[in-house]
Amino acid sequence: MKPELFTKDTTAIVYGYHVNAIQRMLDFDYACGRKVPSVAAIVNPGSEGVHKVFFGKGEILVPVYRNLAAASAKHPKSDVVVNFASYRSAFDSSMEALNNPNIRTVCVIAEGVPERRARILAATAAKLDKMVIGPATVGGIKAGCFKIANTAGTYENIVESKLHRPGSVGFVSKSGGLSNECYNIIARNTDGLYEGIAIGGDAYPGSTLLEHILRYEAIPSVKMIVALGEIGGTEELRIVEALKAKKITKPLVIWVTGTCSKMFPAGVQFGHAGAKAGSDLETADAKNAALKAAGAIVPASFDDYGVKINETYKKLVKKGEIKPAPEADAPALPMDFAQAMKEGKIRKATTFINTISNEKKEELEYLNIPISKVLESGMGIGGVIGLLWFKRELPAYGNKFLETALMLTADHGPAVSGAHNAIVAARAGKDIISALASGLLTIGPRFGGAIDGAAQQFKRAYDAGLTPEQFITDMKGKGANIPGIGHKVKSLTNPDMRVTQLKAFCKKHFKKTDLLDYALAVEQLTTKKKGNLILNVDGCIGIAFVDMLTSAGSFSKDEIDNIVNMGCLNALFVVGRSIGIFGHIFDQKRLKQPLYRTPYDEIAYMTDL
């Protein structure tokens, strides 16, 4: 395998829809002045299309494919796969990538890939002369060229650690978290990083510390090598052998962590799966000593790591092997909107105001009352309407009244326009929402509007101080029927039981029933003209509703006016009647009723007139 894994033209296929990592890769491209974005395609099992992402100051589209084969066929030059698949599927997808002739390097991010699977990956890569980085890694970075996934963190960090332009140091570690720390140390003590790889903390990484060290040995631009080993395993001892065999000739600064293990009870498992000493040879002290004896530059503790790196670098500069290049500045990255908002650097006028509910709290809230409290209080659906429609906690009788209104308005048989239309739509094979809408759309001045109308007209007359006689005359003068008055068959002597009960409820619980009393006075006059001109159930609901708001005591007169004029009562009818309309829709569907066609004898054809 050629020692160089990445160039400034390397492009990757990212397996998994990890938008933040993809954005960070492209932001790094911008810092390096790459002309071609380093992400050529995204594989997102189960969907395809395009993904919009920033590339510098503008936006570009990255194609999304359902599977790796499709992505690779369209992007044959992409030879890196950044695999974000979970530990469950990382093995299969990585094997697929390795067996794809276009792919040369596979980086496996997932933690928790079974060891046996990881060993098969490593052996397969060796057999095919390919490179696996990971599993359980953040990836790696070639300064000024190419960055894998989330390596090196934020843009700010990339620039501070001078990763946007190449230096002379090749770095390799197990730990992904520490690799970023080490890029910082290298930037502060040398001319910067050439390339850095985190092989991952598992017991059997796909590629080893030594493999990367030998790559750096073979890359002429790498002048010194820095490595960070770890307690557990015998990998560092292979480095010792390579040093002894003179396979590593460039200065190697290396430190093996885990020197504290001698203080610990036997067999403590450190943070990494591979970090557990199985024998004395695998302890950090033994490995550090062996490395030092073999000619590596080993600090006394991690505290001196940077010092040793700096000394080694200065020697190379003195010898003329490293000629520090003039510093190249990275362009400033436009700040993300969300970040700028978070930091308070910009402000933005909102386009909506909301004062009734909040799902952003720890628990969903209706009018600042957590939903659990809403349920516990037993306020019922009436109480919820009070909170969300009127922004009040209504008294118990108010909640009960609203619920009663919903029950009374729920249905009025199949013949009325709302139910009829819904039935016709349901029988035409439409879905339930369309069928419901078809029924609801008939609600208006002639159907269902009486509740709203009664409340508005009676309230207007009462507030204006009209006597019942004056009100009747006034309406007559306008040529309008009084909404809420009149029933097909019922009369004062044969009363509508719904109205009787509702009136009794209001009289018993409401503090005031002024408007209801006024309406009953009007009824006394109208029934004298015709027996069935009684206060009907719609009128009673609308009028009693106004009395309920007044009785509650927490609404100003203007607020009550506003509630009535907004059409809240129509809304009450719509909610109630939706229950019945759904009933009719389900009834039709249950009975598998066919398409409805109005029979000819229902229609008077008079086209010849």
Place this chain on the structure above:
Amino acid sequence: MAQRGIREYEGKKILFDGLAKHIPSFKGKSEKLALVTPDTDPKQLAKEHPWLLKEKLVAKPDQLFGKRGKHGLLCLNADWKTAWAWISERMNKTVTVGKTTGELNTFMIEPFTPHREDGEECYVAIRAYRDYDMVYLSNKGGIYVEEHWDMVKETQVPILSSIDEVILNLPELGERRAQVEEFVKALYKVYSEGHFTYLEINPFTFNNGEIVPLDLVARVDDTAAFECTKVWGDLEFPSSFGQKHTKEEEFIRKIDEGTGASLKLTMLNPDGRVWNMVAGGGASVIYADTVCDLGHSKELANYGEYSGDPSAEDTYQYAKTILDLMTRKKDPRGKVLIIGGGIANFTDVAKTFKGIIKALTEYKQKLVEGKVKIYVRRGGPNYKEGLANMRRLGETLGVPIEVYGPETHMTAVVSMALNPSPAKANGKAVRAGGKK
């Protein structure tokens, strides 16, 4: 998550079921294995395992330690009554095995197999290496294997090969050669299918012409649990013998299991003065190293780490646990808390610090009483906000907090904490970090 030892009882169950699949004539039955814990009711156990009343039995502790014969912890050729009495006598008793002292609390019972020790005991083990598994085979098993290690035959099984393609390097086995070869190949299949990383049967013997595995030691790779639910069944990973977890270690282990992030805590010395609360699996080791490298290993109270972008709630619980532990006992010299970490790749520093700050605020009084000094060093996404919040906390917490960012070497705070210079002791700490 890594390689974990399993009980012999569990190992044999997996082994017997697996071997029966590959060698139909195999006689070992997973039903004929019983586990005894302090809660086991003997009547109920005998009801579930009627063979206990009919056969001669072996009883032995099953707690991940070997050399049981040498320590008098084997009950051989016993009937049920004798075996149960033997177990009852030892249950919940403290014993010392080698250098480790611990409580006996788990035993296994299996049928007894009569055998001669001379020449009838063989040894087999399989161990995972990076590129291959090594099969170790010897016709001198049992207690002789170690002194005759040079007689052990080794066979490498490359990871990409099938065991059926491999020619086994066999010791002298006479007429049993083909039988042992079949057995070992089947054993390898169980080993690889069950994601074992180490499997040792020492010894296995022969009874009426059949191979009988006697003692077994096994480790599996617990990350393979999702692939092995069927093969493993409900597999438990016991702690090693003599190792006891404190309540707090258990608590953190529970949180760790319930989140995608990683939270670890190991208590080293509850009276220690130096407490680490470090982000990152790699960095946490280095902080502990540095405390030891600077000669303060006896003062180090704990090892632990949090990583993988834990939620603020998780870091809060984690921090609270550590603060509680470190403020239980006072030390006249005071204590130090190191909130350390490298430069994170993607963990949101401000978010994780939020949980820590909440815990610190709650423990304000106790921190003051315990004369705790706090040193912070961290970098990564939103680190400036995180460090600024820590500094702000320092103004009201009543104990000194020194806060540093990426411009300070990662472990520099360790030496500051352990060897505070006189200027700093006077509270004139130079508050460096993030001032740019």
